[in-house]
Amino acid sequence: MEKLAETHAPVPELVQRRWSPRAFSSRPVEPEKLRSLFEAARWAASSGNTQPWSFIIATKDDPENFGRVLQAFNENNQAWAKDAPLIGLSVAALNFPGSDKPNRFAFHDVGQAAATLAITATDLGLQLHQMGGIFPDKAREIFGVPQDYEVVAGLALGYPGDANALPEKLRERELAPRQRKPAAEFVFTGQWGKTAPVLAPKS
């Protein structure tokens, strides 16, 4: 299944095709594709090149570790993520390396790595679904994540599957058109709330 963004201006094909499915095929993800995904995340930008991102991952063919990751997801997300071939958690280093000075960009740069991974997944025929609905403290306990790190988001990744295999409520969401507010509402010039001329609707 594909779910193209309905764009108002041309965007790279990988951006247009990226989306967050809940229905995944049971087809395993090839190890070389996993290496490409994390290699791409590795080259994301970060403030002062601090690279504050880590990932804890498990594949479905490793049921013990898969179950450990799944426990960190809330019930709603467990319901569909249990069928993805790979699940995981992103983790942020909260301080600058070797210091106790907080890095204001810790979450921001984990987001950059995650977005780079998502776009790369699309390039490989895969899709990534990120989840806010997780238990960060439970995840910290399960995996022994140190105090100066914080578990950020849940991840599910695989080849897109059959929406009809989802429970009815999730199936509706899976098939609904993708929605975003227009760029004119969030790109400003000169003053907060004043649409940048280049994005202002033509009169």
Add this chain to the structure above:
Amino acid sequence: MEKLAETHAPVPELVQRRWSPRAFSSRPVEPEKLRSLFEAARWAASSGNTQPWSFIIATKDDPENFGRVLQAFNENNQAWAKDAPLIGLSVAALNFPGSDKPNRFAFHDVGQAAATLAITATDLGLQLHQMGGIFPDKAREIFGVPQDYEVVAGLALGYPGDANALPEKLRERELAPRQRKPAAEFVFTGQWGKTAPVLAPKS
């Protein structure tokens, strides 16, 4: 100038070619390319589709507004960003829309939009340089950014220029090879710090 990432596994060309130059050409960025950049950012993923990102931008041919953005950068960044054809600031909505409940993913998802914009810039022959070295409170004052938003990062964007035009110290940095820690140091399975088997160095 190009500055390819030296990857350990194949990554999409746009990921390999993306980097953060300080030397920009004076060539203006075409309005249709600006529309594509923010359209791409628009389609980034966000927790619960909250889309917490905004951008304040100014082009060099609009000296008044360009100067306002530049004032929000620290001196080190002003030194080179003053010559970029477009500069800006990213801004995060701190709460869930229409509520005072903090959105834990505000900065994370601004990072996702910024990374998507950066990759799109590369696709258009442009490059984006993000900056942590800004004065968020000064920026809030200059642009009237509301209290439930926070200015996140500085941005400079344009066609890459001539590194030789930079002051010596910046020129060295501009020409130095790109560095990242290996993925084996940040992708774990089963326990914090235990490299995922798929990324473990072959023995």
